[in-house]
Amino acid sequence: MYKLEMQDISYHYPSSQSRSAGIDHISLQIPAGEFCCLLGPSGCGKSTLLNVLAGLNHPQSGRLLIDGLVVNGPGLNRAVVFQHYSLFPWLTARQNIVFGIRQSGQLKDRREQQRLASHYLEKTGLSHAADQYPGSLSGGMQQRVAIARALAMNADILLMDEPFGALDPRTRAELQLLLSRLCQAQQKTVVFVTHHINEALLLADRVMIMSPQQLATILPVTLARPRHPETLLADPAYPTLRRQLLSLFYHQVADELSEDASL
Amino acid sequence: MKYGYSLVTGLYLLAISVVWLVPASRSLDSPLAYLSLLSLIELAFLISYARHHQKSSLLLIWDILSRLNLTHPVLLPPPENVFHVFITQRRLMIQGVISSLKLLAAGTGLALITGVALGLPVGWIPRLRQVVLPIANCLSPIPPLVYTPYVVAVMPSFKAASIFVIFCAVFWPTFQNMAYRAGNIDRRIIQSAQVMAVSTPGMLFKVILPYCLPGIMASLNGSIRVALLCLTGAELLGASSGLGYFVKKYSDYADYTKVIAGIILMGAVVTLLISLLRRLQQVLVRWQDN
Numbered sequence: 001m002y003k004l005e006m007q008d009i010s011y012h013y014p015s016s017q018s019r020s021a022g023i024d025h026i027s028l029q030i031p032a033g034e035f036c037c038l039l040g041p042s043g044c045g046k047s048t049l050l051n052v053l054a055g056l057n058h059p060q061s062g063r064l065l066i067d068g069l070v071v072n073g074p075g076l077n078r079a080v081v082f083q084h085y086s087l088f089p090w091l092t093a094r095q096n097i098v099f100g101i102r103q104s105g106q107l108k109d110r111r112e113q114q115r116l117a118s119h120y121l122e123k124t125g126l127s128h129a130a131d132q133y134p135g136s137l138s139g140g141m142q143q144r145v146a147i148a149r150a151l152a153m154n155a156d157i158l159l160m161d162e163p164f165g166a167l168d169p170r171t172r173a174e175l176q177l178l179l180s181r182l183c184q185a186q187q188k189t190v191v192f193v194t195h196h197i198n199e200a201l202l203l204a205d206r207v208m209i210m211s212p213q214q215l216a217t218i219l220p221v222t223l224a225r226p227r228h229p230e231t232l233l234a235d236p237a238y239p240t241l242r243r244q245l246l247s248l249f250y251h252q253v254a255d256e257l258s259e260d261a262s263l
Numbered sequence: 264m265k266y267g268y269s270l271v272t273g274l275y276l277l278a279i280s281v282v283w284l285v286p287a288s289r290s291l292d293s294p295l296a297y298l299s300l301l302s303l304i305e306l307a308f309l310i311s312y313a314r315h316h317q318k319s320s321l322l323l324i325w326d327i328l329s330r331l332n333l334t335h336p337v338l339l340p341p342p343e344n345v346f347h348v349f350i351t352q353r354r355l356m357i358q359g360v361i362s363s364l365k366l367l368a369a370g371t372g373l374a375l376i377t378g379v380a381l382g383l384p385v386g387w388i389p390r391l392r393q394v395v396l397p398i399a400n401c402l403s404p405i406p407p408l409v410y411t412p413y414v415v416a417v418m419p420s421f422k423a424a425s426i427f428v429i430f431c432a433v434f435w436p437t438f439q440n441m442a443y444r445a446g447n448i449d450r451r452i453i454q455s456a457q458v459m460a461v462s463t464p465g466m467l468f469k470v471i472l473p474y475c476l477p478g479i480m481a482s483l484n485g486s487i488r489v490a491l492l493c494l495t496g497a498e499l500l501g502a503s504s505g506l507g508y509f510v511k512k513y514s515d516y517a518d519y520t521k522v523i524a525g526i527i528l529m530g531a532v533v534t535l536l537i538s539l540l541r542r543l544q545q546v547l548v549r550w551q552d553n
Contacts (some may be wrong), residue, residue: 056454056457074460085454
């Protein structure tokens with residue numbers, strides 16, 4: 001039985017808001033504990049697919065199964081991190097995390113909730129900013145809070161929609177390593193949307209490449225963990241994989257390629 | 264700043280000596296209240312270094328004019344007499360302030376609760392919004408002052424009438440603001456609440472309400488002035504106590520000393536109320552300043 005399974009799912013936006021691409025008859029299976037990257041150019045339906053998994057988009061056909069059970073709508077078995085930071089601006093970093101913990105219903109005692117929040121604030125290197133409001137935090141810091149909140153909610157499945165897309169390269173590298181370490185330690189099942197090949201290779205157990213509205217190819221990434229940008233370069237399998245991904249990708253993402261090579 | 268400081272202190276000393284040294288040519292009450300006000304202003308200035316010399320000099324001009332018998336003794340009584348009213352009439356004044364503030368609190372509280380409670384669902388549910396908002400847009404621009412005399416005449420008691428008028432002054436801006444902000448809430452905030460499986464009541468009170476709070480506070484800041492305006496207006500028409508009543512009662516007797524004192528009291532109460540509200544706003548929507 002798979003942790004997460006999509007059976008022949010289609011979702012199309014009503015024509016009035018056709019800004020985003022839909023998805024067409026997609027099936028995929030993700031086993032428990034797998035870090036799966038969804039790679040594709042902008043506007044191919046990656047975010048739509050992720051929103052279907054999150055339960056925000058209700059598919060017009062097909063079924064979504066988690067642990068073998070059909071689900072409709074959002075649920076506490078999935079935590080979501082968006083590209084925009086999605087924190088509540090009227091709550092401090094700590095209060096945002098506590099909000100998530102309360103929602104998840106795992107701890108009733110207020111002190112326990114605070115302690116868990118402190119634990120994740122520390123893990124994400126936010127202890128000094130715990131009592132600041134999101135408005136006074138940088139983008140990287142806000143995204144740390146969002147990740148801390150998602151992890152603190154203790155969901156088995158983590159859905160991330162280009163979470164580092166709006167960050168500068170240095171912050172991005174830091175957060176990639178942080179996320180990789182935390183997910184590895186907690187055995188999360190992750191679906192991670194990105195359009196950066198390097199990011200996918202650093203994080204993923206499996207890369208799924210999307211072409212418009214469809215899943216094109218699935219490629220297992222067998223690089224040893226823990227991975228680090230520098231040690232990856234020394235891995236003999238890395239150049240082969242990267243070349244493979246690039247060639248698979250070439251027709252669709254000429255633009256993204258040049259951007260990716262410079263990173 | 265140093266110049267301003269010496270100017271104010273000089274004016275203060277001048278005002279004090281004028282009060283003591285220049286014998287008044289007409290009957291005066293005790294200058295105690297007036298002198299203590301002057302001292303208070305001076306003290307406030309010394310503490311805060313704010314620019315109070317304008318107020319002080321305004322008082323001084325008034326003082327000198329009345330001392331030189333340039334003003335009409337009935338229409339513009341000397342400041343000593345006006346401020347002495349605060350001592351002789353303090354019971355009636357305190358009573359007036361309390362009864363006015365009670366009505367204001369009742370009307371405003373009621374309007375805030377219903378405005379938020381109705382504005383939330385109307386803003387949040389599109390179909391309701393389409394039906395209700397046009398009606399609200401038609402009713403809300405009518406200034407409450409227009410129907411104040413009618414309401415006072417129609418309502419069973421003055422209390423009910425003034426609460427109703429205040430209610431109307433605060434309800435519409437709150438309701439409209441709430442409905443507008445709840446309807447235009449950032450979709451990303453809603454989405455992140457949805458993926459955390461926030462229930463419908465949670466969505467309304469833990470997400471949309473705090474999101475709308477700055478708008479409510481901002482509209483309250485304006486509407487409370489209108490509410491005060493309507494309240495004192497209503498009190499002029501048919502009250503038996505209150506700030507407006509105080510002024511009305513003594514102007515009927517052409518006792519303008521007490522009328523001026525009443526007006527000054529009203530100004531002080533309004534200023535205090537609005538600055539309190541502003542302080543409250545700063546505490547409640549601290550997150551917005553960042």
